[in-house]
Amino acid sequence: MxxxxxxxxxxxxxxxxxxxxxxxxxxxxxxxxxxxxxxxxxxxxxxxxxxxxxxxxxxxxxxxxxxxxxxxxxxxxxxxxxxxxxxxxxxxxxxxxxxxxxxxxxxxxxxxxxxxxxxxxxxxxxxxxxxxxxxxxxxxxxxxxxxxxxxxxxxxxxxxxxxxxxxxxxxxxxxxxxxxxxxxxxxxxxxxxxxxxxxxxTFQLIGLLTPDGRLLEANQTALDMVGVDPATIRHKFFWETPWWQHSPQEQEILKQAVKDAASGKFVRFQTTHIGKGGETITIDFSIKPVLDDSGKVLYLLPEGRDMTEQKRAQESTTASEQHLKALLTCLAEGVYQIDLEGNLVYMNGAAERILQYQENELLGKNMHGIIHGKSDADSSQAPFPQLSTGQREQPGSDFKLLRVVERGEELRISEDWFRRKDGTCVPVEYVGSPLLQNGEVKGAVIAFQDITTRKEAEKRVSEFYSTVSHELRTPLTSIRGAMRLLEAGKGGELTERGKHLTTMGRIECDRLVRLINDMLDIRKLEAGKLDLRYAEFDAVDAVRQAISNLQAYADEHRVSITLKPAPAIQLNADRDRFTQIITNLVSNAVRFSPLDSEVNVSLELLAPEKTLKVSIQDSGPGIKPADQRKLFKVFQQLDATDARRKGGTGLGLAICKSLVEQHGGKIGLSSMEGEGATFWFTLPLFGKQHPVKEARDTAVSLPPEPKHHTTHYRKSKGKHARVKALVAENDRFTRNLLELQLRRMGIEVICTESGEGALKILNRDPIELIILELGLPDISGTELIAKLKAEGKGELPLVVYTAQDLTHDERLATTLGETRHLTKSLSVEEDFVAAVKEVLGERARDLPDMAVVTDNRLPSMTEAEALRLRSKD
Amino acid sequence: MKVLLVDDDTNIRMVAVMGLEDEMDWEIQEASSGQEAIQLASIQKPDLILLDMMMPDMDGITTFGKLRELDTAKDTPIIFMTAKVQPQEIESYKVLGDRGVIIKPFDPITLAQEIQDILAPKHNF
CATH class of the missing domain: 1.20.120 (Four Helix Bundle (Hemerythrin (Met), subunit A))
Structure with a gap:
């Protein structure tokens, strides 16, 4: 169971x-x-x-x-x-x-x-x-x-x-x-x-609307944004929802957008909303219509993406860009940017101003053809259309800036031309730098400067020199021409003495012309403006020609010039300048050679360096090693009188040095005092032009210390200690005469036309001799002598030169150390010279040998005269 | 040969004329300004014009241009004379189509030879 x-x-x-x-x-x-x-x-x-x-x-x-x-x-x-x-x-x-x-x-x-x-x-x-x-x-x-x-x-x-x-x-x-x-x-x-x-x-803000714009659904993000309960807003018109209540304007935009979307269009716009915390939120907003098969709009799908972060980032980028642009706008330099093809990306205000274009006219266009390209009217600045200045690059030769982007190298051009909108050209200096992004070249930025002012200043200086040269040459043309005509007998038969004098005048004219030429060269060398014109030629031939042009000069000095036989040597250099170097060095050698001596010129090829060496050997006095260095400086002869005595300008070696160095060669000499000198220089066979900057570095500059030749007095130099004399005389003619006579005696002279001036000079300079006119306009001779005695200058040698007849007392009152009294009308030149020698006593024997010193200077001006002249300008 | 010598400086003209006086077949006419040169050249056709570049009122270049407008001087060889020696200045003259430049100071004794050298074909620019 x-x-x-x-x-x-x-x-x-x-x-x-x-x-x-x-x-x-x-x-x-x-x-x-x-x-x-x-x-x-x-x-x-x-x-x-x-x-x-x-x-x-x-x-x-x-x-x-x-x-x-x-x-x-x-x-x-x-x-x-x-x-x-x-x-x-x-x-x-x-x-x-x-x-x-x-x-x-x-x-x-x-x-x-x-x-x-x-x-x-x-x-x-x-x-x-x-x-x-x-x-x-x-x-x-x-x-x-x-x-x-x-x-x-x-x-x-x-x-x-x-x-x-x-x-x-x-x-x-x-x-x-x-x-x-x-x-x-x-x-x-x-x-x-x-x-x-x-x-x-998935999206930050999503919702669903009926075609008439009523809200069916909104996602949490959207709801969170306004912090509302979805139930309270459902079935409201979308534009009446809290998202849109901050701005009636936005509501209108939305209404229109909904209308458009309801008609089947996709609408997208940017809008701003106010967040829960009151912050402004930028939203990229779109409304998609949702259609059925028949194309009828059933729903609208609004979507929004919060763009605040992106916008903020974008804004800060824009801000820094604007900041940079504002900065670039403020610059006096023009700045523009090109891409890899050479097309314009950006251009600042200065660039717009200088080039006369607006940025938007050129954006995306190739700058090569526009501002760098060739123009028919090449330059508005140059006086002649085809004026060539060697180094300068005309617009359009090649677009160098593309090399900046191709190789990423910086490019600096100190002088170029940019073409303006109106077709004229503006001289510029510019720097092009590659624009790198992550190690890659993206384009180039070019900063340039309008150098019109600088060019104008340079032009003015250049014109000044040109004008001065012209103004000096014009009277020289007549003077020299007249001398030549006289020499040639066009003024009638001259005596031997007359011929001698005209020849001297003509030779001195030649020297002045050379000096003017040399000064122009030196100025150019100092400014770095000496342009070399390279060409190939046979150097041996050029040297032979230069020597043959100097033959007459050498004959005058009874010096023979021999050129050591050499096979042709092809040299790429500026032939005129090469000849100038040879001429300068050979004529120097001739000038300093004793009579009936020989100057040897030889050329050799230094094969390993592919260099030509030219040597000029003389048998002149030679130069101490300690002095050799100084030789190549402007106005730096070993003795200021030396070069002039020999007919030089004192500028030749400085010019040679600059020219040789600008060719890229070297210059020097080997010499022992008393054994002649060998000047040599080398040039590269295939010379290349050196940048201007280098030329500037090696350009000879004037030493800062005052030059002896520019002042009225000079320091005792060499074995002949020169006596310095003061001439106080108000009559110009007499003063010049006295000055010339003193100069001939090898005495340094300072002139004045007043007693005050005399006192000033006596206090300033070591005067060893006074030549005094007693009737000066401001201070009488007696008074002046008394003052000098009081100042402890009672022992100075003195020559009194006066038109008055003097009493015994007057003579006593106008006596210093060793004193002679001369009466103008009664004294001849010889009396004056004798008087000077007498008062100088022992010192007179130290005076230079008249045969050696020939002072060719014009009678100097007194300081007051100089002042008057200056104040005229 | 009829030579028109244009220079504002009397002394320079004198020196030039004296230098050229040995040229027996040269007939020198002097003009002291560009204006005068144009006048003279329009009256009588010159065979050669020696023209100074720096003259007051009308400079050499302007004069050159005006001379070239004349029927009587449009083909006449013109040689400039200048005391300006800067290479670019000299070159700027060359491009104007003149026959040559004589630099001042010139030598009156060799002036005729210098002119003949310039006029010889090998010296054509």
């Missing part, structure tokens, strides 16, 4: 359990189907929104699973005809629903635009149907369970058997049922959560 009961009971329980399990499995399956359907749908929706392939994969996976479950369900419901029908219906609805999403998914995956047509009405209807059906089917199953439970319970109560087990079973079944219900709920919730997560996260 007990076994039977147990068996019976067991069978019953197993039967019940199986039934419940089967029924539960059906409910489970339905739940599963519902969950999978949701999953498929939400994945599809996520895909529409994100276009992320992973959502599409998830959806396909869910769809496959869904198909399997539907098949299983159909098998399970075989014995329930009504439910089987429902299962069939369910399958159809789901496949319809899937077909619908399949279509949309395909479109989303393939459509190029953002236009996704999701037939939501149909989908929603199907989903609703589907959900209803599943619910019905589940209800049905639950009903069956409830019925079965009731029957079972009833049966149990009636039979009153196994009551303990029943209770357990019932509870188990019920709890199981509840558990499944929960499972279903949770599955739905889970899918929802998942969707919500996507909804909330």
């Amino acid at each position: 007990a076994a039977g009961f147990i068996l019976n009971h067991n069978n019953l329980v197993i039967q019940e359990k199986t039934w419940v399990a089967e029924t539960q499995a059906i409910i489970n399956k339905l739940d599963n189907i519902a969950a999978l359907n949701l999953k498929a749908e939400s994945s599809a929706r996520a895909f529409y929104l994100s276009r992320d392939q992973k959502y599409l994969n998830a959806r396909n996976h869910a769809v496959n699973e869904l198909k399997e479950r539907l098949q299983e369900l159909a098998t399970m419901l075989k014995d329930q005809p009504q439910q089987e029908k429902n299962a069939f219906l369910l399958k159809k609805i789901i496949s319809d629903r899937l077909a619908l999403t399949d279509h949309a998914t395909w479109e989303a995956a393939h459509a190029a635009n953002d236009h996704t047509t999701v037939d939501i009405s149909k989908g929603a209807a199907l989903t609703e149907k589907l959900e209803d059906l599943i619910a019905e089917m589940k209800d049905c199953q639950n009903d069956r369970i409830s019925l079965r439970e009731t029957e079972f319970l009833h049966n149990v109560i009636q039979t009153n058997r196994i009551e303990g087990f029943l209770g357990v079973l019932c509870i188990a079944a019920l709890s199981f049922s509840l558990f499944l219900t929960y499972r279903y709920m949770s599955a739905k919730k889970e899918s929802d959560v998942r969707f919500r997560a996507i909804f909330n996260q």
Whole structure:
């Protein structure tokens, strides 16, 4: 009985359990189907929104699973005809629903635009149907369970058997049922959560609107932004929701956008919203219309991306860009930027001003053709159209700036021309720098400066020199011409003395011309403006010609010049300058050579260095090693009188040095005092022009100390200590005469036309002799002498030169140390010279030999005269 | 040969004329300004013009241009005389199509020879 009961009971329980399990499995399956359907749908929706392939994969996976479950369900419901029908219906609805999403998914995956047509009405209807059906089917199953439970319970109560087990079973079944219900709920919730997560996260702000603009849904981010309960805003017009309430303007924009979207357009605009904390949020906002198959708009899908960060970054970039541009605008230098092709990217205000273009006129255009290219009117500055200045580069020779981008090298051009809009050219100095980005050249930035002012200043200086040269040469032309005509007998037969004098005048004119030429050269050398014109020529031939041009000069000095025979040597140099160097060095050698001696010129090729060496050997007095260094400096002859005595200008060697160095060569000499000198220089055979800068570095500069030749007095130098005399005489003619006579005696002279001037000079300079006119306009001679005595100058030798006849007392009053009194009308030149020699006594014997010293200077001006002249300017 | 000598400096003209007086078949006409030169050249066709570059009122280049506009001087050889010696200045004269440049100070004794050298074909620029 007990076994039977147990068996019976067991069978019953197993039967019940199986039934419940089967029924539960059906409910489970339905739940599963519902969950999978949701999953498929939400994945599809996520895909529409994100276009992320992973959502599409998830959806396909869910769809496959869904198909399997539907098949299983159909098998399970075989014995329930009504439910089987429902299962069939369910399958159809789901496949319809899937077909619908399949279509949309395909479109989303393939459509190029953002236009996704999701037939939501149909989908929603199907989903609703589907959900209803599943619910019905589940209800049905639950009903069956409830019925079965009731029957079972009833049966149990009636039979009153196994009551303990029943209770357990019932509870188990019920709890199981509840558990499944929960499972279903949770599955739905889970899918929802998942969707919500996507909804909330895929895009920052998403919502759903009716075509007339009423809000159906908004995601959490959107809700969080304004901090409202979704229930309070649902079905409100979107523009009346808190997102838009901060600005009526934005509301109007939105209204229009909704209208546009409702007509089927995709609308996108940027808008600003006020966040919960009051901060401004920039939003990239778009509204997508969601259409059905017939193209009717069913929903609107508003989306917004928070652009605040990007905008802030962009703003700060823009700000720093603007900052930089403002800075560049303020610059006086023109700045522009080109890309790799040479097209304009940017141009600052100064560049616009200098070039006369507006930035937008040139943007993207090739700068080469515009500002660097060749123009017909080459320059508005140059006085002559084809004026050539050697180193200067005319616009358009080649687009050097492209080298900057090609090689990534910096380029500095100290002088070039840019063309302006009006066709004129502006002289510029510029620097081109490559623009690097991650180590790659992206273009070039060019900074340039208008050097018109500098050029004008240079031009003025150059014109000044040119004019001075011209002004000096014009009278010289007449003077020299007159001398030449006289020499040639055009002025009638001259005496030997007359011929001698005219020749001397002509020679001195020649020297002045040379001096003017040398001064122009020196100025150019100092300014680094001496341009070399390179050409190939035979150096031996050039030297031979230079020597033959100097033949007359050498004959005058009774010196012969010999050129050591040499084969032709091709040299690339400036021929005129090369000749100038030879002429200078050879004429120097001739000048310093004794009579009937020889100057030897030789050329040799220093093969390894490909260098030409020219040597000029003389048998002159030679130069002490200590003095050799000084030789090449401007106005630095060993003795200031030396070069002039020999007819030099004092600039020749300095010019030679500069010219040789500018050719890239060297100059020097070897000499022992008393054994002649050999000057040599080398030039590279294939000379290359050296940069101007180098020429500047080696350019000869004037020594800072005052030059002897510029002052009226000079320090005693050499073995003949020169006596310094003061001439105080107000009559100009007499003063000049006295000065000349004193000079001839080798005496240094300072002149003054007043007593005050005399006192000043006497206090300032070491005067050893006074020549005094007693009738000076300001201070009488007696008074002046008294003052000098009082100042302790009572012992100075003095020659009184006066028109008055002097009494004995007057003579006493006008006596210093050794004194002679001369009367103007009575004294002749010889008396004066004798008087000077007498008062000088011992010192007179130290005076230089007249034959050696020939002072050719013009009578000097008194300081007052100089002042008057200066004040005239 | 009729030579028109244009220079504002009387002394220079005198020196030049005296230097050229041995050329028996040369007939020298003097002009002290560009204006005068144009006047003289338009009256009598010169065979050679010696033209100073630096003159007040009308400089050598302007005078050159105006002379070239004259029927009587449009083909006349013109030799510039200048006291400016900077190479670019001299070169700028050359491009004007003159026959040559005489640099001041010139030598009156060899002036005729210098002119003949310039007029000889080998010295054409």
